[in-house]
Amino acid sequence: MVISVALVGNPNVGKTSVFNRLVGARQYVANWPGVTVTKVEGATTWKNETLHIIDLPGTYSFSSQSVDETVTKNFLFYAPPNVTVVIADSINPEQSFYLLIETLELTSNVILAMNSIDEAKKLGIKIDKFELQKHFGIPVVFTSAKTGEGINELKDLIVDVAKGKYNKKVIFDYEKYENLISEIENKIPDDLFSNKRYVAIKFLEGDKEFNDKLHEYIEIEPKMLEETQQNIPTIRYSHVANAIKEAYSGKSLNIQRTINDKIDHILTHKFLGIPILIFIMYLVFKFTFEIVQPLSDFLDGLLSSLSEYVNSFGNNIFITLISDGIISGVGAVLVFIPNIFALFFALGILEESGYLPRAAFVIDRLMYKMKLSGRAFISLLLGFGCNVSSVMSTRGLPDEKERIGTILASPFISCSARLPVYIMITSIFFPNNKAIVLFSIYIISILITAFTAYFVNKIFFKGEDVPLVMELPRYRIPTFRNLMIYMWNKGSHFIKKAGTIIFMASIVIWFVSYFPSHGEIETSYAAYLGKLIEPIIKPLGFNWQVGTALFFGGVAKEVIVSTFSMLYGFAEQDFTTAKLALSNSLTPVSAYAFLIFVLMYIPCFATLAAIKSETGSWKWVVFSVIYSLSVAYISSFIIVSIGNLIF
Amino acid sequence: MTLDKVPIGIKIKIKNILDTPIKQRLLGIGLIPNSIVEVVNSSPMGDPRVYRVFNKLITLRNSEASQIEVELLEEYIPLTLAPDGEYIISNFIGGSRFLMKMRNLGLSIGTKVKILNNSLYIIKNNKHISLGHGMKEKIILRRI
Numbered sequence: 001m002v003i004s005v006a007l008v009g010n011p012n013v014g015k016t017s018v019f020n021r022l023v024g025a026r027q028y029v030a031n032w033p034g035v036t037v038t039k040v041e042g043a044t045t046w047k048n049e050t051l052h053i054i055d056l057p058g059t060y061s062f063s064s065q066s067v068d069e070t071v072t073k074n075f076l077f078y079a080p081p082n083v084t085v086v087i088a089d090s091i092n093p094e095q096s097f098y099l100l101i102e103t104l105e106l107t108s109n110v111i112l113a114m115n116s117i118d119e120a121k122k123l124g125i126k127i128d129k130f131e132l133q134k135h136f137g138i139p140v141v142f143t144s145a146k147t148g149e150g151i152n153e154l155k156d157l158i159v160d161v162a163k164g165k166y167n168k169k170v171i172f173d174y175e176k177y178e179n180l181i182s183e184i185e186n187k188i189p190d191d192l193f194s195n196k197r198y199v200a201i202k203f204l205e206g207d208k209e210f211n212d213k214l215h216e217y218i219e220i221e222p223k224m225l226e227e228t229q230q231n232i233p234t235i236r237y238s239h240v241a242n243a244i245k246e247a248y249s250g251k252s253l254n255i256q257r258t259i260n261d262k263i264d265h266i267l268t269h270k271f272l273g274i275p276i277l278i279f280i281m282y283l284v285f286k287f288t289f290e291i292v293q294p295l296s297d298f299l300d301g302l303l304s305s306l307s308e309y310v311n312s313f314g315n316n317i318f319i320t321l322i323s324d325g326i327i328s329g330v331g332a333v334l335v336f337i338p339n340i341f342a343l344f345f346a347l348g349i350l351e352e353s354g355y356l357p358r359a360a361f362v363i364d365r366l367m368y369k370m371k372l373s374g375r376a377f378i379s380l381l382l383g384f385g386c387n388v389s390s391v392m393s394t395r396g397l398p399d400e401k402e403r404i405g406t407i408l409a410s411p412f413i414s415c416s417a418r419l420p421v422y423i424m425i426t427s428i429f430f431p432n433n434k435a436i437v438l439f440s441i442y443i444i445s446i447l448i449t450a451f452t453a454y455f456v457n458k459i460f461f462k463g464e465d466v467p468l469v470m471e472l473p474r475y476r477i478p479t480f481r482n483l484m485i486y487m488w489n490k491g492s493h494f495i496k497k498a499g500t501i502i503f504m505a506s507i508v509i510w511f512v513s514y515f516p517s518h519g520e521i522e523t524s525y526a527a528y529l530g531k532l533i534e535p536i537i538k539p540l541g542f543n544w545q546v547g548t549a550l551f552f553g554g555v556a557k558e559v560i561v562s563t564f565s566m567l568y569g570f571a572e573q574d575f576t577t578a579k580l581a582l583s584n585s586l587t588p589v590s591a592y593a594f595l596i597f598v599l600m601y602i603p604c605f606a607t608l609a610a611i612k613s614e615t616g617s618w619k620w621v622v623f624s625v626i627y628s629l630s631v632a633y634i635s636s637f638i639i640v641s642i643g644n645l646i647f
Numbered sequence: 648m649t650l651d652k653v654p655i656g657i658k659i660k661i662k663n664i665l666d667t668p669i670k671q672r673l674l675g676i677g678l679i680p681n682s683i684v685e686v687v688n689s690s691p692m693g694d695p696r697v698y699r700v701f702n703k704l705i706t707l708r709n710s711e712a713s714q715i716e717v718e719l720l721e722e723y724i725p726l727t728l729a730p731d732g733e734y735i736i737s738n739f740i741g742g743s744r745f746l747m748k749m750r751n752l753g754l755s756i757g758t759k760v761k762i763l764n765n766s767l768y769i770i771k772n773n774k775h776i777s778l779g780h781g782m783k784e785k786i787i788l789r790r791i
């Protein structure tokens with residue numbers, strides 16, 4: 001039997017950690033059909049049953065309009081899984097129990113997992129399992145995603161519940177509104193909804209979907225609706241308070257609180273907060289781009305030996321295709337795998353430890369100026385790894401205006417795929433000022449991103465604000481296990497890209513540069529293409545080789561490096577030959593303009609595809625392409641003009 | 648009074664949430680009438696701020712907090728917001744240096760004080776104490 005299991009919970013309660021515990025690394029990431037929220041699924045076998053587990057987006061309730069909450073609600077309501085596991089935070093259970101009550105109203109076959117039980121024990125908090133079971137009428141298990149406690153018991157319970165072992169149902173009483181609720185239930189047509197009580201309650205809470213569908217059947221005074229909208233959640237919280245009063249005893253939470261508050265006092269400090277943020281970002285960069293460099297160099301050595309080895313088999317067209325086309329093309333990208341994994345490792349630490357939301361909090365005022373919230377900051381930050389992940393992470397943003405603004409701005413965040421180009425160009429043209437030049441590119445990247453977000457909001461949304469209602473989770477030491485899975489899930493995307501898009505692009509590039517004149521690049525199709533673009537980019541100081549590289553770089557920015565290496569016939573990272581070749585094409589000034597152009601000009605294929613799928617419209621894709629090309633051209637032109645005056 | 652006007656360190660009770668597009672979000676997260684919320688901290692630029700809602704830290708911009716109507720707790724009134732009347736000092740929000748300073752002025756936890764025309768007097772000896780706004784914000788009173 002296949003048992004479908006959904007994990008539900010507030011953000012930061014440890015949903016993903018429990019999920020990782022349940023399924024290990026065997027998980028895959030896809031999209032919810034129609035909408036743009038990430039769907040993480042995985043499977044495991046237990047007692048001869050297959051558990052198919054879905055990690056739903058974190059929510060506090062099912063009432064607000066955010067995409068995440070709607071997805072979770074619709075999934076549980078329209079396609080209920082066999083078993084729903086609500087993951088609660090044992091230390092701060094209020095909001096978790098609130099969501100639990102909503103879930104119990106929405107679906108049956110629910111299990112409550114009291115997670116972080118290790119922390120609760122350490123703090124001396126006592127929780128009475130049987131009281132909880134009595135109050136909510138469902139099986140309860142104490143789990144710790146950190147120590148693994150209770151995970152097997154949870155699996156046992158899932159199987160038991162799926163087999164129908166527990167079927168008690170507790171009804172939560174809405175006191176003076178009960179009459180109203182049944183009145184509404186009676187008016188809901190039978191063929192519309194089956195779980196009428198839930199629909200009636202949500203109707204009274206002002207749920208948009210149900211109000212749209214039911215307003216022709218039900219008349220209610222706006223005054224009454226306004227009252228129930230506030231009072232139903234309030235009554236629900238009183239049920240929560242009752243359950244906690246009965247089930248919780250032991251020490252209070254003050255110790256945990258003071259440690260947390262002390263760290264917060266420093267990390268969000270009036271004067272220190274922002275310098276600390278900048279310093280932490282600096283460390284992330286240092287780790288990503290310097291500390292792991294020897295690994296990249298090692299990988300590079302391996303790839304060159306491989307290429308040489310292949311070449312030793314002779315000199316026919318297939319061998320050139322493999323060594324010059326595929327190995328050097330794909331290899332040019334593969335050497336950056338250590339950097340990319342390091343970046344996600346660092347981001348993983350920030351996210352797991354709880355610092356990332358603080359960063360959003362500290363920086364919100366600035367983000368607010370660009371008509372975003374501090375949360376968009378997190379999305380944009382991810383863009384330093386890959387713009388696709390930042391475009392995709394905008395799903396967590398509850399506000400449409402902010403989503404569009406962030407999506408359109410994020411391609412200007414300098415992703416790691418652009419790094420190979422920067423490293424090659426800076427090593428050749430600015431060997432003594434590498435760090436400064438790189439830093440300036442990142443600063444410019446941030447400025448243009450901010451400008452774009454503001455510009456998009458001003459033009460398309462008339463400057464409306466975006467809310468910031470966000471939880472600051474307690475600080476925790478990241479677990480190695482979660483970090484590895486996080487790093488692998490995000491980083492493997494890059495490997496996949498290397499295996500598909502870049503693999504194909506390498507072959508195509510090799511073909512157009514090999515034919516029609518059998519390796520004579522000067523007269524190849526590639527040269528022809530570059531020469532076609534040359535007049536347009538001439539004012540920027542770029543020649544046709546640069547044009548060809550930029551053209552192919554539209555596929556994926558890192559392809560620029562492999563295009564250069566093929567056009568000029570130097571090995572990857574063989575900077576002495578590359579230097580000779582490239583310094584004939586570019587002056588330091590136009591090289592800098594080139595870096596800026598690469599930073600800004602059109603989002604790569606994968607990003608454009610993500611923009612299309614996230615916004616659901618070609619309009620934004622077209623806007624993004626035209627806007628970014630114009631910005632890139634204008635900026636580079638300004639740099640060349642000013643640079644040539646000075647130098 | 649609205650939540651954005653409450654000084655840092657103060658606990659207050661929520662009265663009502665005005666009709667805002669994020670009302671349901673706020674209710675779901677636990678900002679419900681009659682619940683007690685503490686203003687914990689502010690970001691470096693003063694906006695947004697963090698609030699303790701049941702044991703969770705929730706951030707709100709001042710523009711959002713201004714949609715939440717609150718009332719002072721009888722036993723937890725910051726000096727800056729206390730109307731004329733008699734009070735007992737119930738708490739100080741500050742470090743040991745602040746406490747020392749207060750003690751030198753004759754103010755400690757349990758001291759009975761009186762507020763008259765926005766001025767602070769110690770009831771015992773009718774001594775007038777003048778304090779800056781920043782210090783006043785850190786003194787918490789309970790109504791007698």
Ligand SMILES: Nc1nc2c(ncn2[C@@H]2O[C@H](COP(=O)(O)OP(=O)(O)O)[C@@H](O)[C@H]2O)c(=O)[nH]1
Nearest residue numbers: 011012013014015016017116144145146352476
């Ligand atoms: N001590 C402890 N930490 C946990 C536990 N579960 C999760 N965490 C930590 O809590 C943080 C948030 O966990 P995550 O799974 O990302 O939460 P999600 O937002 O609900 O998916 C991470 O730092 C986890 O390592 C637990 O049972 N015990």
Ligand SMILES: [Mg+2]
Nearest residue numbers: 015016017058
């Ligand atoms: Mg998660």
